[in-house]
Amino acid sequence: MLRDAAATAACLLLGLSQLANAACECGYSVNKTSDSEFAVFTDLIENDFLHINTENLTEYGWQPQEYNVTAEAARGKFGKQMTVENSQTNPFKDANAWSGATDHSGDPGLQLWVRADHSNGLIGGAELAHLRNDSRYGSFRVGMKMSAVNGTCGAFYWYFDDSQEIDMEFLSKQFNDSQGAVNLVLQSPDSAKLLDASNTSTFRVAPLPFRPDEMYHEYRFDWMPDKVQFYVDGEFLWEMTEHVPVKPSRLFLNHWSNGDPHWSAGPPEKDTPMTVSYVKAYFNSTDEARAKVHTQNCPTFDPAKVCPIPAQKGAPDGANMETYFFSKDKTENKTPGQNLYKSGATSNLLGSSTTFITFLPLILALFSCAFSL
């Protein structure tokens, strides 16, 4: 009996200490480290835009761009006017909910608006650049719902310059009754010279079996030194192996129109948003200070200290609107040493379902104790 009590106490202590442990010290992996192919990345960016309420997105790592382009420079019928005000957050009223009423009208998340008014010759649009400019190789993911109004281009992309860019672009003119398309582009010296990627080997219009303006979907690219793979809702879509970028740079989001009938078309007949529910990026950094932090966290590579990134299964919408964030995980600190900005993480401890998850390791520890006694 006494021995059992001591064993139970030891088990309990073990369970409790597991709660306080940090994890992911050696990074985040696409696929399990036991899989035949996997990739480990050291750094992360996570934003839960369904719960971000701010007028200053820079605090969350995203810098809204403010610039004008003339029609001539934009190579369209109209110029572009990118403003800070065209990016607006619209969170759920209930910070712990994943459905229900939102603060403003329209879909929940970060809205990037394209304006119908072009009386000054410029069409209003929105663009955000991430502050982290040191990403090289990684898995970059966005949850978003595209504009339903003909005449805009919405994009999730990584950009160094006009010859090193990974791009997923959506033209609302390509959405019809049953389906849509995504334009996959790796810009190259050829496309930079021609100012057009459409005749190069690393351009593909990939049909999608759904309308991208009807639900949120996850669009993703995994960038490795020898290839870029594109995914939709966790399913492999396409791979490119030429013109793979080699420089470090940053992520962008934008939504715009310049009236060019060959690309964005438009202007749209009414103001229209593209709405982003999350951004999740797991990547390697070229920054020396970040490398030092990583070496401190993970002096020798240990697969047990690598956290596999959960693959998105299906569209992150409706009953599946709640998705996983390492930065919101309250069971353990799964972002040791990470530079998080504000992630939009709300306290998960208040939600009843998450309270269960919070204590899950303890419950599991008690179970395993019960069996070992």
Ligand SMILES: *[C@@H]1O[C@H](CO)[C@@H](O)[C@H](O)[C@H]1NC(C)=O
């Ligand atoms: C993950 O596994 C899939 C399927 O085996 C493979 O196609 C993909 O390249 C792997 N990803 C990485 C980053 O290794």
Ligand SMILES: *[C@@H]1O[C@H](CO)[C@@H](O)[C@H](O)[C@H]1NC(C)=O
């Ligand atoms: C990313 O960084 C990790 C840790 O330094 C390294 O093991 C891995 O090979 C890097 N991945 C790529 C694609 O460079």
Ligand SMILES: *[C@@H]1O[C@H](CO)[C@@H](O)[C@H](O)[C@H]1NC(C)=O
């Ligand atoms: C927005 O936040 C950034 C980063 O914290 C800060 O530098 C900037 O001054 C803020 N801008 C405004 C208008 O408050």
Ligand SMILES: *[C@@H]1O[C@H](CO)[C@@H](O)[C@H](O)[C@H]1NC(C)=O
């Ligand atoms: C863009 O053009 C508009 C209209 O002429 C002007 O009001 C605005 O200040 C300009 N913005 C920038 C960033 O130059």
Ligand SMILES: *[C@@H]1O[C@H](CO)[C@@H](O)[C@H](O)[C@H]1NC(C)=O
């Ligand atoms: C990123 O930006 C910082 C600050 O502007 C700069 O010092 C650094 O060289 C940039 N890094 C890269 C990889 O471009």
Ligand SMILES: *[C@@H]1O[C@H](CO)[C@@H](O)[C@H](O)[C@H]1NC(C)=O
């Ligand atoms: C969108 O508008 C363009 C003209 O600007 C037209 O050619 C195209 O058929 C329209 N697309 C849809 C899906 O209505």
Ligand SMILES: *[C@@H]1O[C@H](CO)[C@@H](O)[C@H](O)[C@H]1NC(C)=O
């Ligand atoms: C609908 O759009 C897709 C993708 O753009 C295209 O492949 C398909 O032919 C279109 N269908 C019709 C009926 O227009």
Ligand SMILES: *[C@@H]1O[C@H](CO)[C@@H](O)[C@H](O)[C@H]1NC(C)=O
């Ligand atoms: C692409 O190539 C085809 C055939 O060579 C040509 O007719 C077309 O004008 C080219 N398109 C662009 C945008 O350069």
